[in-house]
Amino acid sequence: MIYNIADFLGEIASNNEILTITQTLESGLDKYKFLRIENGSKHIDNSYAELLKLNDFIRIETPGPYKLHKGYPSPRSLYPIEMFICVNENQFVLKDNYKDQYKYYSNISIKAEQGDILLEFNNKYPEHYNHIKKTLLILECGHFLYNINKVGLMLGYKYEVITIDKYRIHLKSQKVETDINKTKKITEFSRRSYLRNSGHYRHPLTPLNNNTKVVLNNYxxxxxxxxxxxxxxxxxxxxxxxxxxxxxxxxxxxxxxxxxxxxxxxxxxxxxxxxxxxxxxxxxxxxxxxxxxxxxxxxxxxxxxxxxxxxxxxxxxxxxxxxxxxxxxxxxxxxxxxxxxxxxxxxxxxxxxxxx
Structure with a gap:
């Protein structure tokens, strides 16, 4: 998912309706070899299980055409990102997004260490997103990175993005001191993730009450x-x-x-x-x-x-x-x-x- 000057110029051309240029994506998921399935998290590190839950579907919203939601937004609820954690050399675990089930894979093409995170993707964008699908994927990965980084620090993991190539993003894991208030903070983060909402599609907004107090973020x-x-x-x-x-x-x-x-x-x-x-x-x-x-x-x-x-x-x-x-x-x-x-x-x- 490498974004360069050609992608930028193509996006500007498409945005200005000069011509439509298709962005290309190449998934690396076919490089993974399936090993086994395990039900329940008793055989996996508790921290890994907590991190993998960040990619779960957590809310069903009705009415509207896009009902399934995770803790971060995705255009039309496509959610193409898959999150793998390295459990040992060349072996990785992926959680089912709907239930407490874990799938194990091997991938000899990746050099990773225990605890490293790999963000892979399915290229499942509809045709009308062809001109910005790579852009959308990268922005969505950025949204997800925020959640991973915040919860990772609570659990005692610090991450560094060491590789960005056409297939994936590779996060190097480093163990640091666990937050003494991790349980309370993770619970609050999960609550806010559940409440995070992009609004109903074409939803008529309530007029602003002029007495509403808006506190702005500090970046x-x-x-x-x-x-x-x-x-x-x-x-x-x-x-x-x-x-x-x-x-x-x-x-x-x-x-x-x-x-x-x-x-x-x-x-x-x-x-x-x-x-x-x-x-x-x-x-x-x-x-x-x-x-x-x-x-x-x-x-x-x-x-x-x-x-x-x-x-x-x-x-x-x-x-x-x-x-x-x-x-x-x-x-x-x-x-x-x-x-x-x-x-x-x-x-x-x-x-x-x-x-x-």
Missing amino acids: EKDFHDIERLFKNNDISEKIQIQTYLNRGNGEFLEVGSKQNNYINYRNLNMIYPYINFKGVNTFSFLLIKNRTFTTENATKYLLSLGYIAQSICMYHADYHVFCRPIKSFSFFEVEKLLKIDKDNYTPFYFLINAPK
Whole structure:
């Protein structure tokens, strides 16, 4: 799942409807040889079982066409990611996403050590996603990385992404001190994962109560975690987060800006017409520097966008609100509306936070 300049230029061309360029994905799942199935987790390390549960389906939502949900979002609930943990040399365990069953595999093509995590994928995107399917997969992996990293630290594991190739992401595991409050923290993380919600498709939003208090996230810790994950200290320099707060009646103002340039919800409705922005609490655009894509493999920067997006989703996880990540919007229209420096930045990802 290597993302490079060709993918970026192709995505811009497709976004501007100049031409449609198909992104390519090549799954490595056929390299795994099935060994056995074990029911129940009594034969597996408790920490591994807890980590593998992060890829379970945890909620069924009705009404709506996309009913099954995990602790992180996936376009149309496709969920193509498979999570393997190395149990010994060349042997890996995969949990069934629906039940307490564990499947063991061997893969002699991978050099991994006990505790390492491999994120593989099924290429099951429908045709209408051909122009952005690699982008969607990488962003989704970034969302999932957030969950793995947070729970891993609670369990006493620190991870480093050591390999990103066309087949997979390889996380190196290192044992560290277990959080003394791990049980309480994991329970709370599981609760928020369950509450995380992208909202019903084309769901009419409740108008914002002007007395609603919105507390905004701080991303300093997220960038610190990301730069440790990738052993790279320039990621915070390549990504910019612009958050806008509804000041009442659908008039939005950028948080922290000295300019009083209000954006009316009607203009936002034209960018993403599936909801009424008059009822949105906040929205955030994740911008990325254009020169980021001159590197041979820019995947870690897209993973970082997904990681930050998941932080936003989890921060707003609640019974009464939803947080929806959005990839399908016009770069050009957003650049024009938000007066983005398009020569240096591209609005790459978009999240809205609103009452249910």
